[in-house]
Amino acid sequence: xxxxxxxxxxxxxxxxxxxxxxxxxxxxxxxxxxxxxxxxxxxxxxxxxxxxxxxxxxxxxxxxxxxxxxxxxxxxxxxxxxxxxxxxxxxxxxxxxxxxxxxxxxxxxx
Amino acid sequence: xxxxxxxxxxxxxxxxxxxxxxxxxxxxxxxxxxxxxxxxxxxxxxxxxxxxxxxxxxxxxxxxxxxxxxxxxxxxxxxxxxxxxxxxxxxxxxxxxxxxxxxxxxxxxxxxxx
Numbered sequence: 001x002x003x004x005x006x007x008x009x010x011x012x013x014x015x016x017x018x019x020x021x022x023x024x025x026x027x028x029x030x031x032x033x034x035x036x037x038x039x040x041x042x043x044x045x046x047x048x049x050x051x052x053x054x055x056x057x058x059x060x061x062x063x064x065x066x067x068x069x070x071x072x073x074x075x076x077x078x079x080x081x082x083x084x085x086x087x088x089x090x091x092x093x094x095x096x097x098x099x100x101x102x103x104x105x106x107x108x109x110x
Numbered sequence: 111x112x113x114x115x116x117x118x119x120x121x122x123x124x125x126x127x128x129x130x131x132x133x134x135x136x137x138x139x140x141x142x143x144x145x146x147x148x149x150x151x152x153x154x155x156x157x158x159x160x161x162x163x164x165x166x167x168x169x170x171x172x173x174x175x176x177x178x179x180x181x182x183x184x185x186x187x188x189x190x191x192x193x194x195x196x197x198x199x200x201x202x203x204x205x206x207x208x209x210x211x212x213x214x215x216x217x218x219x220x221x222x223x224x
Contacts, residue, residue, distance in 0.1 A: 033212065042202060042215040043153070045111075087152060096141060096209050100153045 002026045002099035006088050011107045012078055020073045020086050020104045028093025034062050034073045035087040037103070043087055047073070075106070083108045112137055112205055114216035122222045123193055130189045131219045133203030138183035141206035143213070144176070148199045156201075159186040193223045 003025040012018040024032070031050040035043035047055055049064035049071060061074040075082055088101040113136040123129050133142065142159040157178055158166040165178035180186040190197050203216040 030210070035215075042218045045212050045214060048212060091210070096206070097143075097155060097158070098213060102152045 002090065002092060004088055004090055004099055004101035006086075006101040006104045008102070009105045009107070011109060013109050014078055014080060016078050018075045018078060018106060020075070020088075020106070022071045022073070022088035022101055024069050024071075024088070024090045024101075026069075026090050026092040026099065028095075029066055029069075029090065030093045030095070031091045032062075032064055032071050033089040033091070033098065034060075034071075035089065037085045037087060039084070046086075078108050080108050080110070082106060111212075112139060112207055112214050114203060114205060114214060116201075116203055116216040116219050118219060119217065120220040120222075122224060125194050125223055127193055128189055128191045129193065129221060130187050131201055131203075133186045133188070133216055135184045135205055137207070139205040139207050140183075140209045141213075142180060142186045143204045143206075144178060144186070144188045145202040145204060145215075146199045147202060147218075153202065156188070159188075190221065193221075195223045197221065198223045 006022045033048050034046040036046050037043040047062040049062050054063045059076045064071045085103040085105050087103045089098040115134045117132045144156045145153045147153050155168050156171045159178050159180040161180045177189045200218045200220050202218045204213045206213050
């Protein structure tokens, strides 16, 4: 099976930076996705990494190291609206399905 | 991306009954999936909806309990049959416009079984 680990909860202050780590052990690798999910809503796509390195999109960045089976999502200049669950998902090689981590609930405090 | 709608958005049902959830996409997509998300949990894939053929179910999910249809490239249904309170969950449809690309999610259907 696929194993994807991320912390359960994180708390940070408005304006600060938070880094959400994700480690994975999967049968091959064909891409890693980050999704944001607000309470009671559907997941929305944030970022995609398939090659090593950093992908930056405004306040959000995602990093991947395939050799270490490791990714992180970096949220900068935190806003109250960033309070949500962040899901790490991996697509194993030769498979169209995504395997999801349990999600990290981020709470932003004033 | 794709615009995805689901009907109903929520429902309260009696045990032993069945509910059919519809997923409609505004453009043709290659892949359609159905997920379940139980309270406080992450997403669990139920099945891949295949156009013109039987769905591909994940371990622990069977066609008799979760029959799925996909008559064309923009529409799919999931039926939750003979419901019990354990089926109370959010059911989500997702799509990939082209296979292997980003998955986009519908708004979900909140189901409560009494």
